[in-house]
Amino acid sequence: MKITAWFGVVLGALSAAGEVFITKPGQTVNLKCGGHTDKNLEWRHGNKKIYSILPRSPGPLKGESEIADRSRLSGTDLRIRGVKEQDAGKFTCIIDGKSQEHTLLVVSLSLRSSADLRLGSEATLECNVKGVNPEPAVQWKRPGGSVHTESQIAQLKPLARSDEGTWSCTFSHAGKAHSESIEIKVAEPVRTTLAPVPPKNSKDVTVPKPPKTPMGLSWWMWVVIGVGCVVVLLLMVFVICLCRRIKRRKRVLRKMKNGRQRPMPAQYCQCNRPTAAAKPQQGRRREKPSAPPLQPLLMG
CATH class of the missing domain: 2.60.40.10 (Immunoglobulins)
Incomplete structure (x- = not known):
């Protein structure tokens, strides 16, 4: 029982x-x-x-x-x-x-790098375990399985081809081992190639190419385009000035025409006639004109 x-x-x-x-x-x-x-x-x-x-x-x-x-x-x-x-x-x-x-x-895994993961650069691996106090001790293992460091942080200075692969962060809790992993890929370094310098006495001298201009046009084509734009602009200014002059002339002609058609003041005709003789008064006797006096005869 x-x-x-x-x-x-x-x-x-x-x-x-x-x-x-x-x-x-x-x-x-x-x-x-x-x-x-x-x-x-x-x-x-x-x-x-x-x-x-x-x-x-x-x-x-x-x-x-x-x-x-x-x-x-x-x-x-x-x-x-x-x-x-x-x-x-x-x-x-x-x-x-x-x-x-x-x-x-x-478990938080982080990978920090000052630049791209390339051969010769530097990188830092960090592993943090949250949930228990104090945090358990961790260690980093390399891709081959060997222990890199018994610390939360692993410094890779500089990055080598052997650092490429799966890195594991291992720790123990309650008598059991646990692990989390992160993948690292290492790229080749960027190589800058310099153009070969021809010898001073070399006969095959390469003529440098003219610098490229916008839209792939040569400089003389841009000059032609600029001159054409200036000519078009001058023609536009000339046409505008000509139109204004024509309008001004039309207004002057219109004013002159309107001035000629104004109504003239009325003028009356005046005739220069001799005045009529006075009429004889009635009741008076019309006298005959007297005979002219006789002139004496001249004796020869």
Whole structure:
């Protein structure tokens, strides 16, 4: 009887044992809880509630933590999208009065370089593990499997062809070894070729090509185009001046024509007639003119 009870306690403890989940920033992780959804269920991140299900609730109740906006329930499992470094830590699943504590480790691998990853350049590898305090000791392994350094940072000065391949960041947690990898590709350095300098006494002297002008036209074509534009501009100015002169002349002719057609003042004809003789008064007798006096006869 005691053996049966002890076996049940051990079985319950094993069933309640948590798991370690490892992921990278930006990925999706699924935390398992087991059991059925018709029982009491609650997910917590540290002391903050993420989701809870009550027997009489119409559905899952979301918490107020930031991680709740990126999470959803899949049965009793908690699915987190777009993992961030601050999501690392302890997650507690409480179901039917039993709790399970899981650990989420977020491993960040970074590769920094002052220039392109080319032979002879410099690069820095860095590995950070978030979720446990203190952070576990890490070491970098080269593509061949040999240990490069037992530190979070690996300096590659200078980059060689042997540095190309898969680099692994390894660490241990709860007695288990874990590893995350990153790929490095090394390119050939850029070679600049200089034009050969001809000897001074060489007969085959290459004439330098004239510099290229815009739109591939030679300089004399641009001169012709410029002269043509100037001629067209002068013609336009001449036509405009000619039109204005013609209009001005028309206005002057119109004014002169209007001045000639003005009405002249009325002039009356005056006749120079001799005045009529005065009429004789009635009642008077018209006297006969007297005879001229006789002149004496001259005697011869």
